[in-house]
Amino acid sequence: MEAKSLLGRMNSGNSCFSLVVRLHLSPLMLFVEFGTIGSLEQHGFARNRLWSVDRDPPPFPANTSHRAFVDLILRHSEEEVKIWPHRYECRLRVALGPGGDLMLTSRIRNTNTDGKSFTFTFAYHTYFSVTDISEVRVEGLETLDYLDNLKNRERFTEQGDALTFESEVDKVYLSTPTKIAILDHERKRTFVLRKDGLPDAVVWNPWDKKAKAMADFGDDEYKHMLCVTAACVEKPIILKPGEEWKGRLEISAVPSSYCSGQLDPRRIFRSN
Numbered sequence: 001m002e003a004k005s006l007l008g009r010m011n012s013g014n015s016c017f018s019l020v021v022r023l024h025l026s027p028l029m030l031f032v033e034f035g036t037i038g039s040l041e042q043h044g045f046a047r048n049r050l051w052s053v054d055r056d057p058p059p060f061p062a063n064t065s066h067r068a069f070v071d072l073i074l075r076h077s078e079e080e081v082k083i084w085p086h087r088y089e090c091r092l093r094v095a096l097g098p099g100g101d102l103m104l105t106s107r108i109r110n111t112n113t114d115g116k117s118f119t120f121t122f123a124y125h126t127y128f129s130v131t132d133i134s135e136v137r138v139e140g141l142e143t144l145d146y147l148d149n150l151k152n153r154e155r156f157t158e159q160g161d162a163l164t165f166e167s168e169v170d171k172v173y174l175s176t177p178t179k180i181a182i183l184d185h186e187r188k189r190t191f192v193l194r195k196d197g198l199p200d201a202v203v204w205n206p207w208d209k210k211a212k213a214m215a216d217f218g219d220d221e222y223k224h225m226l227c228v229t230a231a232c233v234e235k236p237i238i239l240k241p242g243e244e245w246k247g248r249l250e251i252s253a254v255p256s257s258y259c260s261g262q263l264d265p266r267r268i269f270r271s272n
Ligand SMILES: O=P(O)(O)OC[C@H]1O[C@H](O)[C@H](O)[C@@H](O)[C@@H]1O
Pocket: 024, 027, 035, 042, 043, 125, 149, 170, 171, 202, 203, 204, 227, 229
């Protein structure tokens, strides 16, 4: 399966809202090196590999409402050995809930037979469709420390209230809470991200100049997108042979002007 530029569209069946997540896949799954810190290609190699579908996946736990799912698998390959001399298995489960919520679960296992550990970083590079970036707020990241990719990854502390956007942004927020909300006032829709095992969050919008310079990005598309990436970047994950790491991201869309902490989106879904 080609991982690049996957468009995932989910309609809730409820006319109040629909959720469009651009799973610019690999984007969805960055592996080994997030960003351009190391010697590998931008965001690592997993994004540009061919994944296969597991036709006999392990069953879902009985107590979950997520019944529609696909498991994608990526394993080491001979051609990759020069850049990443390890054996691994990476499983990505993409599941849809009855209310239209999207659940991404990743498991990465060290299958080395030479006794060697390996280290990697990880991110779900999810692009969110918004009506007007200038009217968007992000809640859950205020007052946190971040590394600013536009300033040589210098560390700063976010001030004030919720994040708003009026120019290019490329920040790695550190030790973030498990819940982050993206409020689209004009559309009266909020995306709620719930994550596990992914302490960091990257917030990115290229704004006008960078958008024009990017070959695979429309000149005006920056006005209608925000990339909020659940990640594990600051402290890389280390796995010994036989060990497995698990990370999870759940994305829900909630109608109207939901504010984090005030409403529980799960209840809204159930009552619809
Ligand atoms: O275009 P992509 O390779 O998907 O990456 C787009 C952007 O993703 C991230 O959020 C990074 O922090 C940015 O520095 C990068 O430009």
